[in-house]
Amino acid sequence: MIEAFAVVTITLLAVISPGADFAMVTRNSMVLSRRAGLLTSVGISLGVLVHVAYSMAGIGLVISKSILLFSIIKYVGAAYLIYLGITMLRAKKAEQGQIDSTNLPISDFAALRIGFLTNALNPKTTLFVVALFSQVISPSTPIAVQFGYGAFMSVAHLVWFALVAYAFSSEAAKNLAASSRHIIERSIGAVLVTLGVGLAATSMKRA
Numbered sequence: 001m002i003e004a005f006a007v008v009t010i011t012l013l014a015v016i017s018p019g020a021d022f023a024m025v026t027r028n029s030m031v032l033s034r035r036a037g038l039l040t041s042v043g044i045s046l047g048v049l050v051h052v053a054y055s056m057a058g059i060g061l062v063i064s065k066s067i068l069l070f071s072i073i074k075y076v077g078a079a080y081l082i083y084l085g086i087t088m089l090r091a092k093k094a095e096q097g098q099i100d101s102t103n104l105p106i107s108d109f110a111a112l113r114i115g116f117l118t119n120a121l122n123p124k125t126t127l128f129v130v131a132l133f134s135q136v137i138s139p140s141t142p143i144a145v146q147f148g149y150g151a152f153m154s155v156a157h158l159v160w161f162a163l164v165a166y167a168f169s170s171e172a173a174k175n176l177a178a179s180s181r182h183i184i185e186r187s188i189g190a191v192l193v194t195l196g197v198g199l200a201a202t203s204m205k206r207a
Contacts, residue, residue: 027188029168036111037165043115045158050120051129052150060130077121081196088189
């Protein structure tokens with residue numbers, strides 16, 4: 001009972017804390033569409049399952065004990081965040097009748113992929129899931145229960161970011177995006193680049 005309470009509490013706190021996932025869902029919902037935001041949320045929830053899978057397989061413990069391996073994961077995650085951020089920083093103010101190529105609609109698969117990669121390559125989620133499975137969840141906990149915990153983590157991310165998608169694709173948010181789209185793009189891009197550079201810098205200090 002205590003274990004379940006700890007998993008639920010830590011998961012909810014981790015989910016609502018702002019980060020790369022939040023930035024991407026916000027951006028896709030405001031600038032693109034509610035559908036894009038929701039599919040990004042689905043991708044994030046699928047990304048969580050990747051962390052759950054390797055944690056249950058025991059690889060998570062290896063990652064937590066290997067500074068080199070975790071540093072590599074952080075560098076890859078940082079590079080992806082910086083790439084996304086730079087792409088958004090390139091957004092330009094569209095003149096009347098002109099279409100900004102950085103804001104063209106994306107396919108459902110592309111929105112899903114963005115959410116999946118943003119989470120699957122996110123060291124913050126790696127730390128969160130690995131910590132739960134190595135420090136909170138007992139090795140003696142039945143596999144079915146561990147699967148249940150993993151499913152809860154995934155669903156919690158899906159529900160929270162679906163709510164974020166609905167909130168930031170509201171009429172008011174869309175109107176704001178229509179008038180200040182390039183500013184929103186650049187602001188979120190700057191956040192992602194900052195997160196990526198911060199992750200890389202932290203890895204360098206520990207190397």
